[in-house]
Amino acid sequence: MAAVLEVRDVSKKFSGLVAVDGVSLEAYEGEAVGLIGPNGAGKTTLFNMISGSIHPTSGRIYYNGRDITSLSPDRICRLGIARTFQIPQPFGDMTVLKNVETALLFGGRASKGGILPANAADICEMAGLADKKGMPARTLGVSDKKKLEMARAIATAPKVILLDEIASGLPVGEYGWATGLVRRLVGEFGLTVIWIEHVMRVIMRTVDRVYVLDHGSRIAHGKPEEVVNDEQVRQAYLGAKVG
Ligand SMILES: Nc1ncnc2c1ncn2[C@@H]1O[C@H](COP(=O)(O)OP(=O)(O)OP(=O)(O)O)[C@@H](O)[C@H]1O
Ligand SMILES: [Mg+2]
Numbered sequence: 119m120a121a122v123l124e125v126r127d128v129s130k131k132f133s134g135l136v137a138v139d140g141v142s143l144e145a146y147e148g149e150a151v152g153l154i155g156p157n158g159a160g161k162t163t164l165f166n167m168i169s170g171s172i173h174p175t176s177g178r179i180y181y182n183g184r185d186i187t188s189l190s191p192d193r194i195c196r197l198g199i200a201r202t203f204q205i206p207q208p209f210g211d212m213t214v215l216k217n218v219e220t221a222l223l224f225g226g227r228a229s230k231g232g233i234l235p236a237n238a239a240d241i242c243e244m245a246g247l248a249d250k251k252g253m254p255a256r257t258l259g260v261s262d263k264k265k266l267e268m269a270r271a272i273a274t275a276p277k278v279i280l281l282d283e284i285a286s287g288l289p290v291g292e293y294g295w296a297t298g299l300v301r302r303l304v305g306e307f308g309l310t311v312i313w314i315e316h317v318m319r320v321i322m323r324t325v326d327r328v329y330v331l332d333h334g335s336r337i338a339h340g341k342p343e344e345v346v347n348d349e350q351v352r353q354a355y356l357g358a359k360v361g
Contacts, residue, residue: 151311
C-alpha cells in the first residue's frame with residue numbers, strides 16, 4: 119500500500135540551528151501515528167513544513183505521491199491536509215459556529231465530498247461543542263478552544279489531520295474526548311491522523327505507530343510498546359516518565 123503522506127529526509131535550519139535534521143516518516147490511510155519527543159525536538163517545525171507554513175531547507179514531502187514541498191498552506195489544506203495549532207488560533211470575535219463555517223469555506227469542503235459532516239452545527243457537535251456554538255471564541259476555556267481547533271480542522275474535510283498537542287492542558291477528565299474523537303476519525307471516517315502529544319498515557323493507547331524525535335533527529339520508530347522500552351528514548355526524556 120502506498121503512503122498517503124511521505125516525509126523524505128527533511129531538514130530545517132534556522133540561522134545556525136538545525137531544528138529538523140534529515141527526518142523521514144510515512145503515514146497510511148486509516149491509521150493513527152504518534153509523534154513524540156522532548157521540548158524543542160522539532161515536532162511542530164515538522165508539522166509547519168508538512169502544512170506549508172514554512173518550507174524545508176532540504177528534503178521532500180509527498181501527499182498521495184504528489185510532491186507538495188513548495189506549496190502554500192492554503193493549497194495544501196485544499197488538497198486534504200489539515201492541522202491544529204499548539205496554541206489555539208481561532209478568530210476570537212467570531213462565534214464558535216462562525217469559526218467553523220469559515221473553515222468550511224476556506225477548506226473547499228463543498229468540492230471535496232467525503233463522509234465527514236458538511237454542516238457547521240454537526241461538526242460542532244462532533245467536536246463536543248454543541249452547546250457552545252453561539253459563544254465568541256475568545257470567551258472559551260482551554261478545553262473548548264482545543265475542541266474548536268479540532269472542529270475547524272475537521273471542517274476542511276481533510277484526508278490527513280495533524281494534531282499538535284490537543285490533549286496537553288486538558289483536565290484529565292477530558293482525555294477521553296481526545297482519544298475518542300481520534301479513534302472515530304480514523305476508524306469511522308478512514309482519516310490518517312498524525313498526533314504530537316506529551317501526555318503519554320493518552321497517545322500511547324491510541325496510536326498504531328510512534329515516531330520519536332530528539333534534537334531534530336528521528337531516534338526511534340515502532341509500536342508504542344516497543345518505543346517506550348527503547349533505551350535511547352528513555353535517555354532522551356532523561357527520567358521523564360514514558361508510558
Ligand atoms: N521560526 C523559528 N525560528 C528560529 N528557531 C525556531 C523557529 N521555530 C522553531 N525554532 C526552534 O526549533 C527548535 C524546534 O522547535 P519546535 O517548536 O519544532 O519543537 P517541538 O518539538 O514542537 O517542542 P515542544 O514540545 O516544546 O512544542 C527549537 O529549538 C525552537 O526554538
Ligand atoms: Mg511543539
